[in-house]
Every structure is written in structure tokens, then in C-alpha cells.
Amino acid sequence: MGIRMSSNIFLRIILVVILALVIFFCTKFTTLRNLRPVRKNNKHIANLHLNLTPSEKLTFLSPYGGSWLHGKNNCSCNIGKQWTLLAAYDSKHILSIEKRRKLQYEQHKKRNESPLKNVIIAQPNSPLSYPSNGVEVMPLQSIVIPGLGVFASERRDYMVKLKATQGVFNTIAEVPEGVLNGLGGKELTVTSPSLEFLNIVLKYITYTSKIYHINTADIVSFQFEEHAAEFPILIRQPPMPRLFDPGQDRDINSLVTITTKTFLRYHKLRILIDSIRRFYPNMTIIIADDSEIPEKIEGPHIEQYLMPFAKGWFAGRNLAASQVTTKYLLWVDEDFLFTKDTKLEKLLEVLESTSLDVVGASVNGNKFQFKLWYEKGNEDDGECLFSKPGGFHALDGFPHCVVTSGVVNFFMARTAKILSVGFDPRLARIAHSEFFIDGLGSLLVGSCNDVHIVHQKKEKQTQESLKAVEKRYATFRHANKGQFKSQHSVAILNLGLVLLLFSVT
Numbered sequence: 001m002g003i004r005m006s007s008n009i010f011l012r013i014i015l016v017v018i019l020a021l022v023i024f025f026c027t028k029f030t031t032l033r034n035l036r037p038v039r040k041n042n043k044h045i046a047n048l049h050l051n052l053t054p055s056e057k058l059t060f061l062s063p064y065g066g067s068w069l070h071g072k073n074n075c076s077c078n079i080g081k082q083w084t085l086l087a088a089y090d091s092k093h094i095l096s097i098e099k100r101r102k103l104q105y106e107q108h109k110k111r112n113e114s115p116l117k118n119v120i121i122a123q124p125n126s127p128l129s130y131p132s133n134g135v136e137v138m139p140l141q142s143i144v145i146p147g148l149g150v151f152a153s154e155r156r157d158y159m160v161k162l163k164a165t166q167g168v169f170n171t172i173a174e175v176p177e178g179v180l181n182g183l184g185g186k187e188l189t190v191t192s193p194s195l196e197f198l199n200i201v202l203k204y205i206t207y208t209s210k211i212y213h214i215n216t217a218d219i220v221s222f223q224f225e226e227h228a229a230e231f232p233i234l235i236r237q238p239p240m241p242r243l244f245d246p247g248q249d250r251d252i253n254s255l256v257t258i259t260t261k262t263f264l265r266y267h268k269l270r271i272l273i274d275s276i277r278r279f280y281p282n283m284t285i286i287i288a289d290d291s292e293i294p295e296k297i298e299g300p301h302i303e304q305y306l307m308p309f310a311k312g313w314f315a316g317r318n319l320a321a322s323q324v325t326t327k328y329l330l331w332v333d334e335d336f337l338f339t340k341d342t343k344l345e346k347l348l349e350v351l352e353s354t355s356l357d358v359v360g361a362s363v364n365g366n367k368f369q370f371k372l373w374y375e376k377g378n379e380d381d382g383e384c385l386f387s388k389p390g391g392f393h394a395l396d397g398f399p400h401c402v403v404t405s406g407v408v409n410f411f412m413a414r415t416a417k418i419l420s421v422g423f424d425p426r427l428a429r430i431a432h433s434e435f436f437i438d439g440l441g442s443l444l445v446g447s448c449n450d451v452h453i454v455h456q457k458k459e460k461q462t463q464e465s466l467k468a469v470e471k472r473y474a475t476f477r478h479a480n481k482g483q484f485k486s487q488h489s490v491a492i493l494n495l496g497l498v499l500l501l502f503s504v505t
């Protein structure tokens with residue numbers, strides 16, 4: 001009996017020792033380890049210092065190996081050939097132009113400012129739970145704010161405060177008097193001796209937008225004792241989806257309209273139309289025509305729009321695009337020629353299955369893609385824009401295509417997106433890249449090299465009348481580069497503009 005007792009005690013001792021060891025190791029390797037980094041050690045950290053890497057060694061942070069501005073907003077525009085506002089105007093006008101430009105730019109910035117551009121930092125060890133992203137309300141409408149809560153240790157009383165700037169708080173619950181203070185206002189306090197109750201009340205707080213704005217945000221602050229958090233509520237009127245009916249058989253003719261512009265060169269236009277009709281006999285062709293003595297273009301599915309004489313290149317593109325009723329349009333120059341490799345179906349497939357807005361193809365086997373880079377400048381000198389040939393990277397799912405910023409004069413595009421950017425009619429004679437500059441940030445552009453079109457051969461015209469037409473055309477096309485330069489700068493209004501342009505022809 002004594003032996004059994006003592007072995008029993010012995011067993012218990014062993015158990016206790018094992019337990020103690022387990023607790024010791026658990027504490028040592030989990031609790032302690034987890035707790036240790038939380039201990040405040042500001043004094044130590046404050047003495048630490050890191051030297052920053054010199055900027056010339058940070059070129060790897062720039063996508064094109066340039067200098068990394070690191071939020072300094074002081075681009076140098078030292079890449080490529082320069083076009084500056086200064087060069088485009090008479091020096092005696094430059095001061096007043098700069099003044100006007102500054103005012104316009106300030107207006108632009110004001111229109112585009114958003115509280116969402118402010119950085120919000122979450123403070124450490126916050127006992128607050130709140131939504132950090134994705135809360136959205138339509139203007140003047142209401143939502144229940146999701147995810148509000150407090151996780152704190154025992155207190156005698158709990159009080160939290162919500163503050164908004166563009167909307168008011170309410171509740172959808174029957175809350176006893178005295179708990180909510182400031183209902184219907186921009187500042188609401190919730191007070192309760194019970195944390196559990198406080199959290200239940202917080203579940204039913206609503207936010208109501210009070211200013212009709214189609215796209216902004218309210219930064220709401222949520223505070224408990226010394227802990228404060230901020231989170232955005234997006235106030236946004238979603239635009240109406242614009243859907244197009246592709247028809248029962250999803251015929252390409254119900255999805256795509258061909259647009260072009262002609263000026264004097266009817267002989268070239270007729271060759272283009274004949275080549276289109278060999279492959280797409282039923283596709284609508286829209287022609288904008290600013291010739292002096294218009295010739296009627298006959299044929300089924302052709303719409304010819306006559307414009308005042310020499311109205312210009314972009315005015316014509318604008319007019320043609322504005323008359324398109326299909327989901328997509330195809331832009332083609334009047335002197336191009338469709339071949340069996342001009343497979344519009346391929347371009348259509350890319351647009352139907354990716355988020356691209358514009359897709360270009362190859363002309364005479366050349367790709368003519370260009371990337372646009374935009375760098376922040378300072379208030380006085382403006383920003384820098386420059387272009388480099390090529391694409392950013394391959395288009396997912398389409399190995400023959402790349403994502404880029406601008407393409408050649410042969411592209412298929414979403415009609416609505418083209419119209420939203422528009423072709424600036426101030427650019428009358430030489431303009432193409434300008435459309436993609438205007439579309440920077442609103443058009444996603446790609447280019448595919450497995451779809452081809454060719455230029456019509458530059459034959460020496462034997463007919464005297466055609467020779468005269470070509471000569472006249474050339475005078476318009478090449479006469480006025482000075483006009484191009486100044487219009488270009490007016491259109492963009494960004495001083496310090498650097499742009500590498502290349503012509504397709």
C-alpha cells in the first residue's frame with residue numbers, strides 16, 4: 001500500500017514537472033516571443049540612422065532607367081528631342097501665356113482634387129475595428145457602415161465618436177435615450193457602460209451623403225479615447241452601363257463600322273473601298289470628306305459626310321466617329337489597302353475578351369507602337385511627357401499583342417471610349433499621336449502584330465489630273481509645321497513637354 005501510494009505521488013510529481021516544463025516552454029517560445037517586439041523601444045530606434053542611396057544609383061526604380069523623382073515633382077525633361085511651350089510661341093507673348101496657362105491648370109487641379117489622394121496611416125495597437133476600403137454610397141443616399149467595433153479591456157464607461165465632413169450619421173435601430181448623441185449631424189457620439197452593448201449599437205449606424213457629387217469621398221474619423229482611425233466612404237454615382245446589342249448571329253457587321261477621312265485623294269479612297277469590299281462586303285463605311293469639290297462615293301453601306309473645305313484631319317475623325325452606331329469602330333487612312341491578312345475578326349476578339357479600349361495592328365509589317373511616360377513637374381515649369389517606341393509587356397492571353405500607349409493609323413476601338421476622348425479639331429493638318437496623348441490615363445491601348453494592312457503603293461501618277469491632286473494634297477499636308485507646333489502646345493498646355501514624334505508615312 002505504502003509503495004503504491006508513493007509511486008502514485010511519484011507519478012503526480014512527474015506529471016506536475018512535465019506540466020511545468022510545457023508551460024515554461026510555451027511561455028518562453030510563444031508568449032514571450034510574441035510580446036517582446038511590442039515593447040516600446042523608441043529611444044533605441046531614434047538613435048538609428050540610415051544613409052540614403054545616392055539618386056544616381058536609384059535608376060532601377062525608374063521604368064525607363066531615368067532618374068527617380070521620389071515625389072519631388074521636378075522632372076527634368078532631359079529625355080529625347082524637346083518640344084517646349086517656350087519654343088512654340090513668340091517670346092514676347094510667353095509671359096501672358098504662362099499666366100493664362102497657370103490659371104487653367106489651377107482650375108483643372110481643383111476639379112480633380114479628391115480626399116482619396118490623402119494618405120491614411122493606421123496607428124499601431126488600435127482597439128478599433130472599421131472598414132478600411134470599399135465602403136461606397138451614391139450621392140444623397142444612405143448606407144449602414146459595416147465593421148465598426150471597439151475591443152478594449154474593462155472600463156466604467158465607453159465612449160466613441162464618429163466624425164464626417166460631407167454627410168451625417170443616424171441609426172436604423174431603436175436605441176435607448178442617452179446612448180447616441182448627435183443623430184442627424186456630422187458628429188456622433190456613442191456612450192455606454194457596456195462594451196457589448198456599444199458594439200451592438202455600432203452595428204446599426206448609418207451614413208447619409210448630403211452633397212450631390214458624382215465622384216468624391218468623405219474621410220470619416222472614428223475615435224475611442226486616444227485611439228483614432230480614419231477611413232474613406234466613397235461618394236460616387238456609378239455611370240450607366242452602355243450596352244450594345246451585337247444581334248442574334250453576332251455578325252461582325254453589327255459590331256464594327258469602318259471610319260475614314262478623305263481630302264482630295266478620291267483615287268486612293270476608291271482603291272481602299274474596293275479592297276475592303278473584297279473581304280467585308282456588308283460592313284458600313286463612314287467617310288468624312290472636307291475636299292473642295294466633293295465627289296459622290298456610291299455603293300451600299302457607305303455614308304459620306306461632307307464638311308467645309310479643309311476643315312482638317314482631326315475634325316474629320318471626330319465627325320466620322322460621332323456617326324458610328326456600332327460597339328466598335330475601325331479607323332483606317334484613305335491610302336491603305338486591305339489584304340487577306342487584314343483580319344478584323346482577330347482585333348474584335350481581342351477587344352471582346354480583354355479590357356483594352358484600342359487595338360492597333362501592323363502596317364506594311366511595321367508595328368509603330370509607342371509608350372508614353374509622364375513625369376510630374378513643378379508648378380512653374382509644368383510637367384514632362386515623352387515617348388519611346390515599343391510596348392510595355394505582352395497582352396495576357398494574346399502572345400502576338402502588347403500593351404502600349406499609342407498605335408498606328410489603323411486601329412479598332414470601343415466607340416464610346418473614342419468619343420469620350422475625342423479628336424481635338426484644333427489639330428488640323430498633322431496629328432495622330434496627339435489623340436493618344438489626350439487619351440493617356442483613359443484609354444488602355446494595345447497592338448497586335450498578327451493582323452496586317454498595307455499602304456497603297458506610291459505609284460508615279462501618269463494622269464496629269466491625279467498628279468495635280470497629289471501635289472495639292474502635299475501642300476496641305478506639309479505646308480504648315482509651325483501651325484502644328486503652336487497648336488500642339490495650346491492643346492496640351494503643359495510646358496516642358498518633351499515628345500518624340502514619328503510619322504507613319
Ligand SMILES: *[C@@H]1O[C@H](CO)[C@@H](O)[C@H](O)[C@H]1NC(C)=O
Binds near residue numbers: 076
Ligand atoms: C529642379 O531640378 C533642377 C535641375 O533639374 C534644379 O536646378 C532645381 O533647383 C530643382 N528645383 C527644385 C524645387 O527642386
Ligand SMILES: *[C@@H]1O[C@H](CO)[C@@H](O)[C@H](O)[C@H]1NC(C)=O
Binds near residue numbers: 281282
Ligand atoms: C451581305 O448581305 C447580303 C444581303 O443581306 C447577303 O446575301 C450576303 O450573304 C452578305 N455577305 C456576307 C459576306 O455577309
